[in-house]
Amino acid sequence: MEIWNRPFECMDRNGIRHIQSERLRETVERVYFNVPYYRDKMQKAGLGPENIKSIDDIAKLPFTTKQDLRDNYPFGLFAVPMSEIVRVHASSGTTGKPTVVGYTRNDISTWSEVMARTLTSAGANRNDFIQVAYGYGLFTGGLGLHYGGEKIGASVIPISGGNTMRQIQLMHDFGSTVLACTPSYALFLAEAIQESGIKREDLKLRVGVFGAEPWTENMRREIEDKLRIKAIDIYGLSEVIGPGVASECLVQEGLHIAEDHFYPEIIDPETLQVLPSGSAGELVFTTITKEGLPLIRYRTRDLTRLTHETCKCGRTMVRMEKCLGRSDDMLIIRGVNLFPSQVESVLLEMSEIKPHYLLIVDRINNLDTLELKVEVDEAFFQDKISQLESLRHKLQTNLENSIGLGIKVTLVEPKVLERSEGKAKHVIDKRKY
């Protein structure tokens, strides 16, 4: 099995820790002197750069959360002048404000490097055709895979998401060997291929790199059976860099974290204490090479577990398990992050309805569906169907504009939806991963 960057990916533990310590010191110094927000936080905790001597000191540093990014919207946490920023990406946020991330030229190069490792560990090389069916744009999926694919010298097909018939046609005509998309879209494609009449033997597809949403081992087996490929799990989040933070190798026993760039910790989400290797808890990342938007102990809210054992593939980089869930209420729908509070804020702006709602998430024909049940306010109710239909339509449009996802709105009778007794249940997720 090929390894893209053997000196780093197979480095012994002492070597890794040495590099991590050095890079952490540089990062802490950089944010202390360049980002007032971090400096204030560190000073409040009685810390200066001199207190962080090695990676063992990392637990002294305060955490960073998504809320910190929002409070400093859009560029407040950037550690370089804007003239150094060559790219900006963003993901949807709860209050209509997205989470913004900025990259320097070196950051783009780091990202390409970790994506090159990812693709190589999935068995791809310069002879491959990589069909990138992740969305291109503010979302990091498309461009992340794209740069990694170019870095390893593969032929990249930047087809972006959607347009299933064209996906299948180009997959056939160009002879794509690697598919990159969300796992649910991979399943959807698998069925569309069956229906299209194109024979599997006429496709050259060999491996898929799937991520941006949680999926189970069952779903992996289904994808592997239906597409007759190896399905590789990749992990990333735009705040840290995008896809490429961690990825499986062909052994498929956990995702190797590029820990020479992103230092992982597992904490107890309640006590915030660091847990020993092997314990399940919330994943926290410190970026130790990033220039544009360095993050110190960023709480991902993803729940997983780490293992430091050397993998059968020879890589020594720490591995994380497939994510086990979330420590907050964030949903991932068709690869898009959605917090129920985003829906709530749209409802609160409309007087015609009551802010009691129920979101129902399901997976039908391998595609995530989203339905909102909401109560009509009696003061608004007259007896015209057209009036109710236009209300439903208006709400649907407002929601789709705000959350960037298709949603079905259903009007329901009052008091059908559970009232908050302590904590109301606002979400039913029927998906079986």
Place this chain on the structure above:
Amino acid sequence: MITHQLSVFLENKSGRLTEVLEVLGEENIRITALSVADTSEFGILRLIVSDPDKARVSLKKKNFTVNLTDVISVMAPNEARYYAKILRILSDLDISVEYTYAFSVGAKSIIILRCSDTEKAIEALKRHEMELLKASDLYKI
């Protein structure tokens, strides 16, 4: 000349109409007319009942979304041309009919109309000597 029609918002699920009628039944309310307008997901039940205010209060207590809507009731022979004539009178004056339904009592039919401008519609129908029913008459049927 104005009749208060009871309008009830209903989700399209089995048993809801039964529940409405059971609530009204417990209050000994009589139903003169009933009509349902529906889409694939919800419907609006429209009722002319003996005591609309009491019906409304009792349905509200059971958590139904209820409203009283002003409609007009016209009595005419149950022949199509009379129905047509009524609608023509209204359309000539650009009064739009949002919905209408009718039922027969002997050789007469009672036509219920929901118009964009109720006052103007009543005036016009009176001018054409149409027989408008008082709410109290209608509730007694």
